[in-house]
Amino acid sequence: MESQTPVGRKITLNDIAAGCGVSRATVSLVLRGSPLVNKLTRSRVEEELRRQGYVYNRAAANLRRRTSSSIALVLNELANPFFGEFAAGVDETLGEAGFVTLLGNTSESGARQRAVLSSLVEHGPGGIILSPAEGSEARDVLAAVGSHTPVVLFNRELGGTLPEYAHWDRLMLDNQRGTCLATEHLIAQGHRKIAFFGGHDDASSTRERHAGYLQAMQAAGLAVAPHWRIQSTPTRMAAARAAPALFEGETTPTAAVCYNDAVALGLMLGLHHCGRQAGRDFAVTGFDDIAEASMSMPSLTTLSTAPRLRGRQAAHLLLARLRDPLAPASTTIAPVELVVRESSCSLS
């Protein structure tokens, strides 16, 4: 149990300065690669830094400089691989820019989101990337983060409207167009009775995706039965359980446009238990194109969103905002692309 340095005692600039007979300020200049310091001094200091195993205390530096080197990433469902990929993309880009990611997972709970945000804000992140929990309100988020910290909203809008809210940047998916494409595709496959499955209408993304579906149905002059709209929490498990509801009305649909891939995969399983098979006697489409969509059986027709790329993009938006805090707020709608696979069979 021999540790070189007593536990807790950390090496500071003063130790290095004393160790090689220069001042604290000079060591600081060396650390930041200033051209002011003499070559010889620099190498002497660098040697000493190595020798004592110095590690930079970024918190102290940030305090003095009134800067931040972290970004908070708050997600509504980290267990969904869509957000796993997204987070990986965010972390990758932030890392390249010298920032560190503060993680918070809300599990779709507004209360937890509030707690997580106010805890994270105390650590002084330079900005926040937020994919809001279902049904959360702009007012609550603003109360937790204050109006000084820049926010990039991803994936969903917040409920309510506030003047400050308008200053936040947004990165959204082209939800309406996506489900519209999917619905048109199902219609082209011969389907007429098409359901919209999963999600809750208090999330903006759900409303938009539902609207895209309605738009395509209307454009094709197709009627929509009320019981073809099945709501569920957007997880695989909840979707599987909700599947039977599709077949309870009198006119049973032959296809379903799903809120996202997790829901679609859950529905496919639920269909199995109802004695039907997706891709043969029932057509299904998803949204997100998570890795498993191409790997499921049947493989899933879905809308590609490139979650990792979206992560990188969200991070870039925030970095741009930090560079220019006064630039007008931007809204980016990321395009989605229909990927046709086996699950969207034609009407038999």
Place this chain on the structure above:
Amino acid sequence: MESQTPVGRKITLNDIAAGCGVSRATVSLVLRGSPLVNKLTRSRVEEELRRQGYVYNRAAANLRRRTSSSIALVLNELANPFFGEFAAGVDETLGEAGFVTLLGNTSESGARQRAVLSSLVEHGPGGIILSPAEGSEARDVLAAVGSHTPVVLFNRELGGTLPEYAHWDRLMLDNQRGTCLATEHLIAQGHRKIAFFGGHDDASSTRERHAGYLQAMQAAGLAVAPHWRIQSTPTRMAAARAAPALFEGETTPTAAVCYNDAVALGLMLGLHHCGRQAGRDFAVTGFDDIAEASMSMPSLTTLSTAPRLRGRQAAHLLLARLRDPLAPASTTIAPVELVVRESSCSLS
């Protein structure tokens, strides 16, 4: 590698103190709920805190108190839902304990792991939870994190041995027993020619799982052909591509024990492309029991590891270590449980 972001004018203790005619020290006492302050003063200060919208600067407090309120979580593959769940569990528990999670994703790259670790360490986390990248070495990790920051190793061992390395706590899965159970199950289903599929042998978890498989095969007196060991990066995609290799030797296996669920799901897809179907003419088992295992078609026989619970457990181990830095290092082997589903059909 430097990043600076100016941060808007923030309200400090001094502002509050000035705002209600007490000293900075008193406000600090109020914030920390000290019983020393007078009831009346307290409520006056609390009112002022609300009025000015004060947010606590934890970094400054940590600097003064020489404490930390963050934990670094470094994962080898966040896009895998196993680690997504794990991260959610870690974050949940750390949050309850008043800590914040610093995220780092290495994508199985040793170089990235090193960069991520040394960047995170500069932010002074109280400890690190690390699921190492494949093939990473104890020496490298130690060089990046130093010996004063406590580490909890999850999921895999590091290569090489160092005295300090022995002081780290570990949370491992009962890998050998798990694959042994899975293999015994396949044998009981009538299989004799069983392959071991996926993973690379330079990861300790892979070696252990492979060993469990060998153990069961030997115990049953069954021979093992060399080409029944197919290595692959443990992702769905890589596994799907590697599937054909199973059928290249002269004695083709009728079942495969897979390194993990991602690999198993990939293999099932790959089999499909080889004209076979998992769960009917080829048996497959996985490892992890990620959410989709129960939802795939056929549903996947696998070893339940309860990743979210493991996340909570890893966090608890680290918190315990912080409470008692001198306690002897612990090694925890989390039990795994065989969950039999459709993919492990009997030999037809």
Place this chain on the structure above:
DNA sequence: GGTTACCTTTGGATCGTTCCAATTACCCAG
């Protein structure tokens, strides 16, 4: 020699908090 210029180094104040010893105010016993 004195002035100017440049290159390098430095002490002290500072960021927003906590700790500590000291101070104030007040009450009550002697």
Place this chain on the structure above:
DNA sequence: CTGGGTAATTGGAACGATCCAAAGGTAACC
């Protein structure tokens, strides 16, 4: 009126870095 105890408050010095104005040393120039 004094002394001592309790309760509440406070100024100033930290924590580990950066910033800034100023200083020391050399060299060149008139």
